[in-house]
Amino acid sequence: MSNERESLDFSGDSDERVSATYRELGDERAPEHLNQRILQRAASTGQRRYLPAAPWMRPVAWAAVIGLSLAIVLEIARLPTPETTAIEVPAPLNRSATTEARQAEPESDKFADELAPMGRDSEPTPGARADVVDESAAPAAALPATVSGDRQQDSAPKPIERMAEPATPPDRNAAIGEREAAEFRPQDLDALRQAEDFARIRSGDNEETDSISSRAARSSAAMLDAAAPGCDQEARASRSTWLDCIAELEQAGLTDLARNERETLLEVYPEIDTQ
Amino acid sequence: MACDAQSLSAVGLALSRPPGVAYAAPMDPEPGDRTLMLRYRDGDNAAFETLYRRHNDALYRYLLRLCQHRHSAEDIFQDVWGKIINARGSYRPTAKFATFLYRVAHNCFIDHVRRNKRHANSVPLDTDCHADSSEQPEILTERALARRRLDSALKSLPDEQRDVFLLREEAGLSLEEIAAVTGSSRETTKSRLRYAVNKLRAAIDEPTRAS
Numbered sequence: 001m002s003n004e005r006e007s008l009d010f011s012g013d014s015d016e017r018v019s020a021t022y023r024e025l026g027d028e029r030a031p032e033h034l035n036q037r038i039l040q041r042a043a044s045t046g047q048r049r050y051l052p053a054a055p056w057m058r059p060v061a062w063a064a065v066i067g068l069s070l071a072i073v074l075e076i077a078r079l080p081t082p083e084t085t086a087i088e089v090p091a092p093l094n095r096s097a098t099t100e101a102r103q104a105e106p107e108s109d110k111f112a113d114e115l116a117p118m119g120r121d122s123e124p125t126p127g128a129r130a131d132v133v134d135e136s137a138a139p140a141a142a143l144p145a146t147v148s149g150d151r152q153q154d155s156a157p158k159p160i161e162r163m164a165e166p167a168t169p170p171d172r173n174a175a176i177g178e179r180e181a182a183e184f185r186p187q188d189l190d191a192l193r194q195a196e197d198f199a200r201i202r203s204g205d206n207e208e209t210d211s212i213s214s215r216a217a218r219s220s221a222a223m224l225d226a227a228a229p230g231c232d233q234e235a236r237a238s239r240s241t242w243l244d245c246i247a248e249l250e251q252a253g254l255t256d257l258a259r260n261e262r263e264t265l266l267e268v269y270p271e272i273d274t275q
Numbered sequence: 276m277a278c279d280a281q282s283l284s285a286v287g288l289a290l291s292r293p294p295g296v297a298y299a300a301p302m303d304p305e306p307g308d309r310t311l312m313l314r315y316r317d318g319d320n321a322a323f324e325t326l327y328r329r330h331n332d333a334l335y336r337y338l339l340r341l342c343q344h345r346h347s348a349e350d351i352f353q354d355v356w357g358k359i360i361n362a363r364g365s366y367r368p369t370a371k372f373a374t375f376l377y378r379v380a381h382n383c384f385i386d387h388v389r390r391n392k393r394h395a396n397s398v399p400l401d402t403d404c405h406a407d408s409s410e411q412p413e414i415l416t417e418r419a420l421a422r423r424r425l426d427s428a429l430k431s432l433p434d435e436q437r438d439v440f441l442l443r444e445e446a447g448l449s450l451e452e453i454a455a456v457t458g459s460s461r462e463t464t465k466s467r468l469r470y471a472v473n474k475l476r477a478a479i480d481e482p483t484r485a486s
Contacts, residue, residue: 029332038327
């Protein structure tokens with residue numbers, strides 16, 4: 001403190017004189033009624049935090065515990081046992097992709113040829129081929145079936161083969177294809193792309209997969225970075241706008257960013273209780 | 276033999292001397308502000324009272340001189356302590372408690388000025404409440420005049436300069452702490468303090484120069 005005073009380049013006497021004269025201005029003290037009021041408030045607020053439980057709280061708490069326990073037990077009792085659980089293979093995500101694949105036999109042949117080195121039979125059955133097509137059309141849907149049953153063995157899951165049966169005549173397929181082509185949406189294109197990626201994954205093209213996944217990760221990270229700039233200067237102009245901005249960040253799921261903003265806010269406005 | 280006696284006496288002296296043990300520091304009878312605030316956060320109301328008694332008068336004077344209006348100062352004073360009480364849950368002992376306290380006070384004062392545009396209708400403060408009757412009447416008169424001049428010069432200072440000067444005098448904060456409280460840089464703070472002190476010094480020396 002005294003070093004700082006010297007470093008201010010004041011002449012020490014004058015600075016001391018100003019301080020001494022200021023001290024003589026008056027030694028006002030905080031009024032006692034204010035002191036009492038603030039201390040009472042502090043005491044009441046402090047006690048409120050540690051209030052003992054009200055008499056009615058205990059039975060209510062017990063009732064809540066028992067009720068919740070019963071609800072959990074009943075819910076567990078209603079759950080089906082593993083023996084009775086039917087494994088349901090989810091339907092393909094995109095029927096149009098399946099239809100297109102059915103119409104474009106050479107395409108599916110190509111996929112089948114690509115899958116052949118992985119240990120498939122040299123003569124894939126029509127069902128197996130359609131199975132591949134179904135997988136390529138809906139990787140997310142086909143994945144459980146792939147995990148649950150090994151296609152190289154004869155114990156292939158029946159539902160998949162059933163789905164792959166050419167139950168509809170070609171002219172009907174064509175009609176469906178035309179109708180669904182008219183209803184073609186961008187999501188379908190995405191699904192097709194996913195299917196292609198999945199086929200590549202299955203064919204062992206790991207490097208390409210890695211590049212795809214890393215590209216996706218990079219792009220999503222870039223999107224997150226672009227979408228998470230935090231609160232700008234305008235939002236930080238006042239407490240309320242800043243708090244609003246933090247609330248928006250929290251609602252958007254950017255908790256880390258919101259926490260950083262909250263810490264910065266607390267540094268600027270330490271009196272705010274943001275808890 | 277003499278040599279032996281000398282060496283023995285040296286050994287004896289060395290033994291009689293207190294060993295160079297780094298004694299543990301005695302227990303601090305008065306806990307620090309941060310400790311008190313943390314204790315209050317954990318429910319110790321006596322800790323808050325100690326903390327409050329330590330800072331209430333200086334804070335009151337700071338607000339009184341800053342506002343130049345007793346009622347406003349009292350309002351802000353209550354507001355500040357209310358916020359300190361409410362913020363006890365989120366209090367983090369990262370900085371000096373005085374910095375935290377005066378930062379809250381500074382923000383409350385800024386809010387008050389914004390709300391009331393201008394803190395007009397100042398009530399003149401009594402500047403002669405500590406006159407020592409044992410001194411010569413001329414000296415007493417001169418000092419009373421100096422106090423009045425300082426008081427009026429303090430009132431005429433810009434808010435920023437007065438704020439910095441009062442934080443220095445009442446809170447005893449360093450330049451860095453004042454900068455943290457006012458949200459300005461150290462150089463700006465230093466410059467404001469220098470201007471304020473120069474003006475106040477000139478106001479005190481005014482009759483000397485005239486004579």
